[in-house]
Amino acid sequence: MTEPPLPPGETPPAEGSTAEAHPERPDGDVWDHPGLWLSLIVIGCLLVATFFGARILGL
Secondary structure, X not given: OOOOOOOOOOXXXXXXXXXXXXXXXXOOOHXXXXXXXXXXXXXXXXXXXXXXXXXXXXX
């Protein structure tokens, strides 16, 4: 027996799919803030550069 035709724009049901939707992670995870990590890396680079600059100048 055939299924009745679906209205235009409606998605037919999936056949044989046993997977469920993936749960979404809650907002605010530590990796969701790349700007924070970038600023920490830049500050660390500036501290190292300042240290070597002071050694070169003999301060």
